[in-house]
Amino acid sequence: MSAAKTLNLTLKVWRQKNGNAKGKLENYPLNDISPDSSFLEMLDILNNGLIEKGESPVSFDHDCREGICGSCSLYINGEPHGPARLVTTCQLHMRSFKDGETIYIEPFRAKAFPVVKDLIVDRSAFDRIQHAGGYISVNTSGNTQDANSIPIEKENADEAFYSAACIGCGACVAACKNASASLFVSAKVSQYALLPQGQVEAKDRVLNMVKQAEKEGFGPCSNTGACEVECPKGISIENIARMNREFLSASISK
Amino acid sequence: MSKLDSKIPEGPLKDKWTNYKNNINLVNPANKRNIDVIVIGTGLAGGSAAATLAELGYNVKAFCYQDSPRRAHSIAAQGGINAAKNYQGDGDSTHRLFYDTIKGGDYRSREANVYRLAEVSTNIIDQCVAQGVPFARDYGGLLDNRSFGGVLVSRTFYAKGQTGQQLLLGAYSAMNRQIAKGKIQMYNRHEMLDVVVVDGKARGIIARDLVTGEIERHSAHAVVLGTGGYGNVFFLSTNAMGSNVTAAWKAHKKGAFFANPCYTQIHPTCIPVHGTQQSKLTLMSESLRNDGRIWVPGKLEDAKAIRKGTLKATDIKEEDRDYYLERRYPSFGNLVPRDVASRAAKERCDAGFGVVANGTNEGVFLDFASAIQRYGKEEALIKGISNASQKELTALGEKVIETKYGNLFDMYKQITDQNPYKTPMRIYPAVHYTMGGLWVDYNLMTNVEGMYAIGEANFSDHGANRLGASALMQGLADGYFVLPYTIGDYLADDIRTGKISTDSPEFEEAEKKAKGEIDRLINNKGTKTVDYFHKKLGLIMWNKVGMARTAKGLKEAISEIAILRDEFYKDVRVPGEADELNQELEKAGRVADFLELGELFARDALEREESCGGHFREEFKTEDGEALRRDAEFTHVSAWEYTGNPSEAVLHKENLEFENVELKTRSYK
Numbered sequence: 001m002s003a004a005k006t007l008n009l010t011l012k013v014w015r016q017k018n019g020n021a022k023g024k025l026e027n028y029p030l031n032d033i034s035p036d037s038s039f040l041e042m043l044d045i046l047n048n049g050l051i052e053k054g055e056s057p058v059s060f061d062h063d064c065r066e067g068i069c070g071s072c073s074l075y076i077n078g079e080p081h082g083p084a085r086l087v088t089t090c091q092l093h094m095r096s097f098k099d100g101e102t103i104y105i106e107p108f109r110a111k112a113f114p115v116v117k118d119l120i121v122d123r124s125a126f127d128r129i130q131h132a133g134g135y136i137s138v139n140t141s142g143n144t145q146d147a148n149s150i151p152i153e154k155e156n157a158d159e160a161f162y163s164a165a166c167i168g169c170g171a172c173v174a175a176c177k178n179a180s181a182s183l184f185v186s187a188k189v190s191q192y193a194l195l196p197q198g199q200v201e202a203k204d205r206v207l208n209m210v211k212q213a214e215k216e217g218f219g220p221c222s223n224t225g226a227c228e229v230e231c232p233k234g235i236s237i238e239n240i241a242r243m244n245r246e247f248l249s250a251s252i253s254k
Numbered sequence: 255m256s257k258l259d260s261k262i263p264e265g266p267l268k269d270k271w272t273n274y275k276n277n278i279n280l281v282n283p284a285n286k287r288n289i290d291v292i293v294i295g296t297g298l299a300g301g302s303a304a305a306t307l308a309e310l311g312y313n314v315k316a317f318c319y320q321d322s323p324r325r326a327h328s329i330a331a332q333g334g335i336n337a338a339k340n341y342q343g344d345g346d347s348t349h350r351l352f353y354d355t356i357k358g359g360d361y362r363s364r365e366a367n368v369y370r371l372a373e374v375s376t377n378i379i380d381q382c383v384a385q386g387v388p389f390a391r392d393y394g395g396l397l398d399n400r401s402f403g404g405v406l407v408s409r410t411f412y413a414k415g416q417t418g419q420q421l422l423l424g425a426y427s428a429m430n431r432q433i434a435k436g437k438i439q440m441y442n443r444h445e446m447l448d449v450v451v452v453d454g455k456a457r458g459i460i461a462r463d464l465v466t467g468e469i470e471r472h473s474a475h476a477v478v479l480g481t482g483g484y485g486n487v488f489f490l491s492t493n494a495m496g497s498n499v500t501a502a503w504k505a506h507k508k509g510a511f512f513a514n515p516c517y518t519q520i521h522p523t524c525i526p527v528h529g530t531q532q533s534k535l536t537l538m539s540e541s542l543r544n545d546g547r548i549w550v551p552g553k554l555e556d557a558k559a560i561r562k563g564t565l566k567a568t569d570i571k572e573e574d575r576d577y578y579l580e581r582r583y584p585s586f587g588n589l590v591p592r593d594v595a596s597r598a599a600k601e602r603c604d605a606g607f608g609v610v611a612n613g614t615n616e617g618v619f620l621d622f623a624s625a626i627q628r629y630g631k632e633e634a635l636i637k638g639i640s641n642a643s644q645k646e647l648t649a650l651g652e653k654v655i656e657t658k659y660g661n662l663f664d665m666y667k668q669i670t671d672q673n674p675y676k677t678p679m680r681i682y683p684a685v686h687y688t689m690g691g692l693w694v695d696y697n698l699m700t701n702v703e704g705m706y707a708i709g710e711a712n713f714s715d716h717g718a719n720r721l722g723a724s725a726l727m728q729g730l731a732d733g734y735f736v737l738p739y740t741i742g743d744y745l746a747d748d749i750r751t752g753k754i755s756t757d758s759p760e761f762e763e764a765e766k767k768a769k770g771e772i773d774r775l776i777n778n779k780g781t782k783t784v785d786y787f788h789k790k791l792g793l794i795m796w797n798k799v800g801m802a803r804t805a806k807g808l809k810e811a812i813s814e815i816a817i818l819r820d821e822f823y824k825d826v827r828v829p830g831e832a833d834e835l836n837q838e839l840e841k842a843g844r845v846a847d848f849l850e851l852g853e854l855f856a857r858d859a860l861e862r863e864e865s866c867g868g869h870f871r872e873e874f875k876t877e878d879g880e881a882l883r884r885d886a887e888f889t890h891v892s893a894w895e896y897t898g899n900p901s902e903a904v905l906h907k908e909n910l911e912f913e914n915v916e917l918k919t920r921s922y923k
Contacts, residue, residue, distance in 0.1 A: 018834065036528045036671075044533055048783045051829050051838065059837055061321060063494040065534045067665065068419055069325040084668075091668050116465060117835045124442065127322050131434040135427035136386045140306040140734045142377035144384040148341060151395025161388040161413055164420060168324055197386045 007033045007094055010102040011046065013058055016115050019122075023115065025104070035095035039082065040065060040072065042094055043105075060119040067091040067232065070167030073174070074119055075106040080171035080230045088169060088232040108174035112181070112217040123170050125216035126184060132212035133205035134188045136197050156194045163190040165233045172227035172235075178219030183227040185213050186243035187235050193246055203250035210247055258511070258893055258908045261695040262366040267914050268348075271370045274696075275739055279746035286311030288752070289745050290474040292459055294446045294501050296323030298418070298425055298726055299709025300480025302733030305428035307478075308437035310738055312745075315472055316429070317441045317461060319496055319840075324426045327482060327494040328729060331418025332539035332662065334400065334410035335726040337375040342399055346407040348372045353915060355724060358404045358591050359689070359717020360867035360883065361917045362517070362891075364910060366696060367714045374735040375727050379411055381734060385424040389413050402722035403540055404591035404922070410723045415539050415662045421726055425733070444470075445840065446501045447768040449477055449705060451508050452760045456705035460761075460768045464840060467833035469769055471761045473754035475745055476704045478737065479505060480729075483688035483710040485518065487848045487855065488800075489792025491685035492524060492537040498844035499851050502692050502711055510700040511893035511906060513693035513713035515851065516859035519720055519868050520801050521686035522548075522595035525669055525679075526610045526617040535684040536669060538620070539662055540722040543588045545625035545655065546679070548595070550607040550618050552576040561611040567619055567678045578602055586922040593719045593868045593881075594922060596683035600801050601879065603682070610680050621678035626651035683801065687725060689716040689868065690858075693893040693908075697740035698732060701893075706741060708732035713891065718867025772832045775842045780825035784841045787822045791815065791845070791852055799856050804872045808860040812853055812901050819849040853900040861905065864888045885917050 008031045016023030030049075033042050040062050047057035063071040072089040076082035082092045097103060105119065113121040138144060164187070172183035189206050192198025198205070221240055228237045263274040281289065289312050293304040296318040304316040318326060340346040351372040356363060379397070383389065389411050390398040399408040413420040432438040443464040450458040450473075458473035484499035485491035506512045523538045551557045552574050559565035578598055580587045590598075599618050602608065610617025630651030634642040642650070652675050656663065666674050692700050692707035694714055699706050709729040716724065755761075794814050798807035822845070830836040865874045865881035866888070874882040889910050894903035 034529055034531055037531045038533070038669075041531050041533045044785070045531060048785055051783045051827060052781075054829070056829055057838060059835060063320060063325055063496050064327060064330045065495060066330050066492075066536055067668075068330050068416065069320070069327070069494065070322075071320060071325050086664070087668055091665070093668070093671070095671060120835070123321060127324075127430075127433075127440075127442075130427070130430045135431040136384070137431060138381075138384045139309055140302065140381060140428055140738075142374065142381055142735050144380045147339070147379045147383040147389075148396050150383075152391055153395055154391050154393050157388055157391040157395075160386075161390075161420070164388050164413075164423060165416060167419075168322065191388065192386055195386050195388070197384060 005099070007035060007097060007099045009033060009097065012102060012104045014106040015058070015118055018117055019114055033094050035093065037094045038065065038090060039076070039092040039094065040090050058119060059117045062090055065090040068167060070169040073108045073121065073169060073171070075108055075174055077104050080108060080174040081232050086232060086234055088167070108170050110173045110179035110218070112179065113170060113173065125218070126168050126170065126181070128216060129181065129185060129209050129212045130188065133201070133208040136192060137201060150196055152195060160191045160194040163187045163194065163235065163239055166235050167233055169232065171230045171232060173218065175226040175230035176219070177224065177226070178222060180221045181213045181218035182221035182240045182243070183231060183235055183237065185209050186239035189243045189246055190239040193242060202246065203254055206243060206246040206250050207254060257701065258693070258906050259695060260364065260908060261697060262364070263696065267365060267369050270366050271373055278739060278743040281742050281746050281749060283311050285749040287313070289313065289748060290315065290754070291476050291478060291741070292317070292472060292474040293478045293480060294459070295326065295480035295482060295711070296429070297326035297328035297480060297482055297709060298422055298729030299711070299733045300478070301326065301422065301425035301429055302730050303478055303480060303708055303737050304438055305425060305432055306734055306738045307741070308432035314432070314438045315441065315474065316438050317444045317446060319443065319445045319464060321442055323429055323440065323442070324423060326422060327497055328422045328726070329419045330494065331726055332415040332537065333402065333541040334412035334417045334723040335378065335421060336402070336409050336721070336723045337379045337411060337727065338372055338409060339376050339379060341397060342408045344407045346409050350407065351375060351409065354405045355715070355721060356717070356915050357920060358721040359719055360881070360920055361717065361885070361889070361912065362866055362910065363715055363717030365912060365914055370736065371715050371728060371731050374731045377735055378727060378730045382421060382424050385427060387413065387420045387424040400541060401544055401589065403543060403589045403595070404586070404721045412541070415541070415659065418726060421730065425730070446504070447843070448504045448764045449508050450760050450764045451702060452754070452758055455703045457754045458756060458761065460764045462768070465835050467831070467836065469765055471756035471765060473756045475748045475751060475754065476706065476741055478706040478708060478741070479692065479711050480708045480733065481711045483691065484848070484851055485685045485688055487791065487852050488685040488795045489788050490527065490532065490535050490796070492521060492535050495534060498847065500844050500847045502707070503847040503851055505692060505700065505702070505705060507896050509702045509896070510705060511693040511895055512690070512854060513891050513893045514690035514858065515855040515894070516799070516862060516869050517689035517718045517867060518685060519592055519687040519689060520596045520683045522592055522599055522683045523620060523681045524684035524686070525666065526682040527612050529612070536665065537684070537686060538666060538679065538681060540592070542620060542659060542662065545658070546588065546620040546622050547577055547624060548579050548588055548618055548620055549575045549577045550602045550609060554606050557607045557609060560609045561615065567609070576602070576607070583922045590922045591719060591721060596801060597870060599683055610682065616682045617680045618682065619678035620681045622655055622674065623678070626655055626675070629654035687720055689713065689718060689720055693891065697743065698737050699740070699744065704744065706737060708737055718869055771843065772839065775826070775828045775839060775846070776832050778823070778826055778828060780827045782825050782827060784826060784828065784838055784845050787818060787826060788845045788848070790818055791849060794818070795852055799859055802870050802872050803859050805860060808856045811856040812860070815849060815852045815856065816901070822846065822849055850900040854894055854903055857901045857903070858892055858894065861892065862888060883919070889917070
């Protein structure tokens, strides 16, 4: 909508044919990008240009382009989801960049997130952590009690919501020097720990999910707080403190 | 007519579902272990169905094209989910939710299905709360509600502007529990390319592993499609980039009738198009219409000045603004149903009053200034602040708006670089949801035995227009509470069938065909990208099959789409190989199917010579421009049978019978 002038850019993009191949950064000049375009629309333009020239387009994960599905990733100029705060890559707009700028675009790097192709990584480790306990064991029979039969303090309900707002994108892991998944795991643990429905299985849940995260090869948390800064959904590291309390109390009593 | 048996149970409306459940065949738990079910798609419908079927004991294979089932596009639903709980004591009931849905759908849906939906709606809320879905609550700790368009009660449950996300994560958690037990085998990054029909029954699918490119055969005793809608036929829509019609379209080509393809919901409040580089549109939740007032300048010269940038929205005096929804529909005002609000916006913009300089003037204001003042005064009273200055009142009011809609306001600011607390949002209608879909009977089974369609992928509950916050309700109703019963009745005959072989000629042929289509695309070596064709298709659809349709435009669209499809197969370029991760190949396959669907879509719109819900024909309107239904001729479902060429499909009609509501002209005035 703004009539600002378009941008000319140099992109340095990680190209890797598949999980077994070696990758490297390739240079791509790209001109006439509208500052109102999103970062991914900029990559669409790059790709359509590459296809027309008979070259192979850059593969990257994306889907909803509304900042909620958690598909998009990208390590942009050394930061997961790029320079803007509280946004995913798909909600990052080119007005965050300057004319003439060089932009480095790499995949999220972590041992537990192997590269699949170019900028796409395999984040199925997150799913497996959820399989280990990211649920409340209730049958979907429809015969549960009335939803209003257990009042939940608004403050706890709101806190549980903020924890549950995690989109599972993996930026926390990419931001962490230890590639720790603590923010991700703790957000799920916290959501249930804050709700009465989650109490019954709370101990097994935290023990099993933490164990699975270690098994997947995510590192330990050393409280640098980088994850919180880079999280596009503003998930607080207070969740990690809560998870540690839950873990400790579960370890003692189990 | 014999081809379409809706299988609606006998008896009074309110007893149909209960009687039905009491009389169906059941499969005993030991036998369920010998029965396989394939579920395609893991959104609210597919995810909840997969979890529930697995919990019942069936062996479930679930497929999604995303890298995790949690990313299906249900996750992007913002506003809320309806349920007739009547927690607010404002007169809601199962019957009222049923009635609102039938009326909202402009009397083009099936009474028995809609009543069942209203009936199970309350179970959904109980279920989700038990799963730990953090719905919004009031200070007493009880669940909060808000209001949506087209109704006069507050029955919408919500979790900020992220209700779809929370509900989907609930269904995903239910799936996880079953994946951990081995009852669901999950296939991420897999796309269904065809359904396999053996002896008239759906017995499996052909799928492509999107990482390796391998073509796989999967067999089952039944196949469930929960694959969402086909709004991306318009290229620009609020759907996810990967949302597609492929699964439903392949099912159609294998014999399943496609019902009412022309019923499309154009959502009134989306962020307007900014330019030709745009890849998708973003919705601003309908919940904003609880507090936002929609207007355009009342004077043409003011609208021109705003587009030129010489005048700001806030410069226009109150008396020079046209709050056209409040003017035209005083009783529902800004909360008229979506189709009505969208057409009214188009009418103003076509008349030259639009406020966005995007070539087509497509944009109107959604203004929160008066809500901010109203809430500011309320807060000042609550806090006991007397003599608050204008500035203080504004700050207090903005705080309330932030609590209610903060994340939406942030998203708007991020995309447009404008501050909606200080200047009105600019919005315009965009393609959002498709009411049409695969024809299903009361059991949610298509006319191909053993092939089911649930959620947005079927046609059954929303008629010609869906009410806000009802998509989430339908998806979860189908998946958690309807399909698990109805599919059992069908599978009860399959307990002695044993494992279905994937070595049959039917699997062989389907695999060969799928591979052939991929090879054709890869070897085409044309000069134009897939996006080039998709954008062209989108423009034809938007201009000629969009918010207002004419016979002439629709006929043009049908022939233009056919020409474009030929051009696509002559000149599309799909780089890379078939046996690798190849996103252009994925897109090409989906666009190829959209190019066929678009033609049938336009044909359906052409045949339906009336205006109803989201389908508006210029030739059929009242003197004051409202939709004109023709009940005598068109109170039916149009179900299309594929015969080899999309626009030459054969029309079958299912007459809609209304025994419990009287057909009236919808009025929101």
